[in-house]
Amino acid sequence: MRTLASFSCALLLCSVSAFGQNGLAAKPPMGWNSWNHFAGHVTDADVRSAADELVSTGMRDAGYVYVNVDDTWQGERDAQGVLHTNSRFPDMKALGDYIHSKGLKFGIYSSPGAKTCGGYAGSLGHEAQDAKMYASWGVDFLKYDLCSFQDNMNQAKAEHPNDPNAAKDLMIAAYRKMGDALKATGRPILYSLCQYGVDQPWKWGPGLGANMWRTTDDIDDSYGRMIAIGFSQAGLSKYAAPGHWNDPDMLEVGNGKMTEDEYKTHMSLWVILAAPLLAGNDLSKMSDSDKSILMNKDAIAIDQDSLGKQGDRLYESGDLDVWTKPLSGGRVAVGLFNRSWSVREVSVDLAAIGFRNGGNVRDVWEQKDMGQRKGVVTETLPKHGAALLIVSK
Known part of the structure; x- marks a missing residue:
């Protein structure tokens, strides 16, 4: 049983029709x-x-x-x-x-x-x-x-x-x-x-x-x-x-x-x-x-992407994680995560996420386009750091 000191709950609902029985939450609230x-x-x-x-x-x-x-x-x-x-x-x-x-x-x-x-x-x-x-x-x-x-x-x-x-x-x-x-x-x-x-x-x-x-x-x-x-x-x-x-x-x-x-x-x-x-x-x-x-x-x-898909882990290696989320228009969001206590390189093979011939890569946190990339994309991340990318054809 939660106490006042430890509680911090957030409540949520679902439904069986396209956007729920109440027609709400077509996108994550x-x-x-x-x-x-x-x-x-x-x-x-x-x-x-x-x-x-x-x-x-x-x-x-x-x-x-x-x-x-x-x-x-x-x-x-x-x-x-x-x-x-x-x-x-x-x-x-x-x-x-x-x-x-x-x-x-x-x-x-x-x-x-x-x-x-x-x-x-x-x-x-x-x-x-x-x-x-x-x-x-x-x-x-x-x-x-x-x-x-x-x-x-x-x-x-x-x-x-x-x-x-x-x-x-x-x-x-x-x-x-x-x-x-x-x-x-x-x-x-x-x-x-x-x-x-x-x-x-x-x-x-x-x-x-x-x-x-x-x-x-x-x-x-x-x-x-x-x-x-x-x-x-x-x-x-x-x-x-x-x-x-x-x-x-x-x-x-x-x-x-x-x-x-x-x-x-x-x-x-x-x-x-x-x-x-x-x-x-x-x-x-x-x-x-x-x-x-x-x-x-x-x-x-x-x-909030209109495709309405939740992402999932692509792979995990020790303290390094790669997660992907399908987006509308054939795009894919990629999260690169460094859970370690030191600077590490984290990579994703674009072919493994559906871009065999490469794709355009945008760095979300740097707010810049990285241009056309092919093969393996590698980011150098600080301890406990992350890179968030959007890949499109």
């Missing part, structure tokens, strides 16, 4: 979430400031449109079961209206359990009531975090010791219940499952109306944790498609505990993975480097 930086101290003013910064920095126009309030906004339920906000969020409808006035979308957070990760009121037993309330506020995104519902699952295991699927079935039913409640509101609300990859949600999430689902436990602002999560996504590409996406958790770019090269590795890997791009930093204190990474047009275009 992009935006900002309050948790990674503000955690349990976030306020209405912080969220409004984030909305302002998304506009003034150009992030909104680059595609970052969701403004998501994470855990700890909740107050108490009244005698009718209506959940009220706490003093840090005096008027959620007004907050949503403000976000919408900026040309942005409004996200909220809850749990299928009685309590959230931070110990605030969850939605257990109030799913339809809460979904209607979210719709009345103008909510566009719900992150639904497993948290205390793990207690219910453990109880199911204890009560049904001979049924290995008792806990899983209970969890799926809980996520289905909220998915149905969101659909019943008539408002398109992107549904994000945050349950840490428990029981492989990529296999059953689409049937619940989910647009994205967490594939891993929580990320933090460290290189070791980031690469452990990112490289663990190998083999999951077949489960991602327009309308439903694998979610390796939010971005830590700009939170200050990784180097510029490590943050470039973070962004490179996430865009190759066609991951939702949810910034988690203080947008009012971004460095030029933070902005250049988060708003690199070529990197974002890889993530």
